[in-house]
Amino acid sequence: MTTARFRGGEIMGIRIPTVFEESDAIRCAGCGAHIDGTPFRVSIMDIVSPEAPPTWAVAVQLNPGPHQFHADPAHFRSWASGKGYYFCRLSDVREIMRPIAIPGQEGRWGLCDGLHREAHELVAA
Ligand SMILES: [Zn+2]
Ligand SMILES: [Zn+2]
Numbered sequence: 115m116t117t118a119r120f121r122g123g124e125i126m127g128i129r130i131p132t133v134f135e136e137s138d139a140i141r142c143a144g145c146g147a148h149i150d151g152t153p154f155r156v157s158i159m160d161i162v163s164p165e166a167p168p169t170w171a172v173a174v175q176l177n178p179g180p181h182q183f184h185a186d187p188a189h190f191r192s193w194a195s196g197k198g199y200y201f202c203r204l205s206d207v208r209e210i211m212r213p214i215a216i217p218g219q220e221g222r223w224g225l226c227d228g229l230h231r232e233a234h235e236l237v238a239a
Pocket of ligand 1: 144145184
């Protein structure tokens with residue numbers, strides 16, 4: 115038995131990165147333009163908060179994503195605005211956003227990072 119058989123394993127083991135091909139396919143959900151480099155990904159999570167127990171009314175019909183944007187939060191907000199979502203003034207644009215049911219406005223949603231303790235201050239995105 116021999117261990118000397120040459121197979122060029124080190125060379126074969128080098129993987130050619132396909133990052134460039136992949137990034138070509140990434141478009142910003144906000145402005146529709148190609149994203150150079152790493153997109154900012156935002157997922158909309160249906161997270162149960164203690165003050166708002168889940169009912170049929172807060173069953174989220176939002177696409178959870180992840181949605182991909184340019185790093186500038188304005189691109190996320192223009193996307194949210196196009197969808198008719200509200201945006202919490204106390205929130206930053208983060209990787210994980212939570213949907214906020216808006217009382218009396220069925221089918222309309224606010225988005226918040228959920229990291230503040232004050233009441234949401236929802237405004238048009
Ligand atoms: Zn964009
Ligand atoms: Zn909020």
